[in-house]
Amino acid sequence: MPDGKGLMDERTHIFAGSASIQLAKLICDYLNVPLARSETRVFSDGETWVKIDENVRGAQCFVIQSTSTPVNEHLMELLMMIDALRRASADSITAVIPYFGYARQDRKEQGRVALSAKLVANLLTTSGADRVLTMDLHAGQIQGFFDIPVDHLYASPVLVKHVQELNVPDLVVVSPDVGSVRRARHYAECLDVPLVIIDKRRPKPNVSEVMNVIGDVEGCHAFLFDDLIDTGGTICNAVEVLKRNGAKDVYAACTHGVLSGPACERLAASELKKLFVTNSIEPCEDKCRRIRMEVVSVAPLLGEAIRRISKNQSVSALFM
Numbered sequence: 001m002p003d004g005k006g007l008m009d010e011r012t013h014i015f016a017g018s019a020s021i022q023l024a025k026l027i028c029d030y031l032n033v034p035l036a037r038s039e040t041r042v043f044s045d046g047e048t049w050v051k052i053d054e055n056v057r058g059a060q061c062f063v064i065q066s067t068s069t070p071v072n073e074h075l076m077e078l079l080m081m082i083d084a085l086r087r088a089s090a091d092s093i094t095a096v097i098p099y100f101g102y103a104r105q106d107r108k109e110q111g112r113v114a115l116s117a118k119l120v121a122n123l124l125t126t127s128g129a130d131r132v133l134t135m136d137l138h139a140g141q142i143q144g145f146f147d148i149p150v151d152h153l154y155a156s157p158v159l160v161k162h163v164q165e166l167n168v169p170d171l172v173v174v175s176p177d178v179g180s181v182r183r184a185r186h187y188a189e190c191l192d193v194p195l196v197i198i199d200k201r202r203p204k205p206n207v208s209e210v211m212n213v214i215g216d217v218e219g220c221h222a223f224l225f226d227d228l229i230d231t232g233g234t235i236c237n238a239v240e241v242l243k244r245n246g247a248k249d250v251y252a253a254c255t256h257g258v259l260s261g262p263a264c265e266r267l268a269a270s271e272l273k274k275l276f277v278t279n280s281i282e283p284c285e286d287k288c289r290r291i292r293m294e295v296v297s298v299a300p301l302l303g304e305a306i307r308r309i310s311k312n313q314s315v316s317a318l319f320m
Contacts, residue, residue: 008307011059014062015035015036015061015064016038017077018074019282020065021282022279022282023098023298023299026279027299027302030299030300031303031306031307036052038050038054038081039053040077040081048073048076048077049080050077050084051084052084056090058089061090061091062094063085063096064096065095066282067101067102068282071101071102078124079123082127086127092130093130094306096302096306099228100142102119104138105117117139121142124146131149131150131309132151133153133302134153135152135154135278135298135302136153136228140152151315153301153315155255156187157318159253159296162276164191168223170219170248171193171221172193172215172221173188173191173193173195173223174197174198175195175196175198175224175225176198176224176225176226176238177234178199181195184225195215196216196217197214197215198214198241198242200234200238217246218247219246219248221247221250223252226253227254228255228256229252229254229275229277230258230261231261232267232270235267236269236270236272240271243271251273252276253275255277255280257277257278257281259284259287268290272292273292274292275291276294276295277293277294277295278295279299283295304318
């Protein structure tokens with residue numbers, strides 16, 4: 001990947017919401033630019049207040065903010081930062097959302113439910129965003145919910161390179177469910193290893209039950225790939241069934257380590273050898289120690305995308 005240092009225009013400003021300060025600093029280090037100044041306060045009644053502490057009139061602005069837990073607070077902060085930049089006469093505003101919350105509410109599986117992913121897309125557009133840069137959406141069709149350009153990056157180049165450097169022998173890539181087969185097949189092709197599929201039935205949200213393993217894992221080291229890990233049920237069930245079918249060590253990698261609710265306890269108690277996540281969501285050092293987790297940075301990938309957008313260059317070369 002090209003080195004982005006020293007290639008940014010002085011009228012480009014990169015701001016960070018409170019959910020992604022460390023990632024934004026790493027991106028700024030890659031681009032060799034300072035992090036633009038802004039303030040966020042939360043009043044005693046829960047209201048959020050933001051202020052932009054830079055002159056952004058006529059400037060290209062990027063706001064980096066994952067809508068991770070607490071999702072609603074971080075989403076509101078992002079919307080208010082975009083609104084503040086618009087009212088300060090910024091020339092263009094790109095919402096950089098490494099983890100796009102509400103992405104799992106992308107369709108109506110039953111009557112009278114909100115299509116929340118579409119609602120969030122509308123809110124971002126209404127607040128004043130001109131473009132969205134995001135990564136590994138849970139459902140790719142969410143790009144079509146926007147009436148503004150969306151650059152959808154994939155963490156696979158970063159994760160594949162990291163797995164290759166591990167030099168794990170007798171490796172097989174495992175899809176934790178049928179819905180992740182396309183993603184897992186891509187990883188298997190990049191790593192040139194066999195693909196195994198776990199057939200899973202989900203009786204209700206956040207509860208999963210593994211049914212079958214399609215493929216051979218006997219004597220192999222298994223690597224599970226998914227876009228996110230939330231409560232950890234899917235991964236832990238997959239680890240259990242893979243070990244039961246003769247797999248040696250089981251690893252897992254995902255783009256977004258949501259790790260909510262009982263996830264840490266489940267993963268710590270499982271036979272998972274190691275979990276690899278990106279820093280699309282700010283990692284917690286305590287969680288890293290408790291569940292044998294290693295963080296892989298996507299800052300250079302996002303930084304290069306930001307550089308290309310600011311220079312009106314193609315971003316598609318970063319897709320994989």
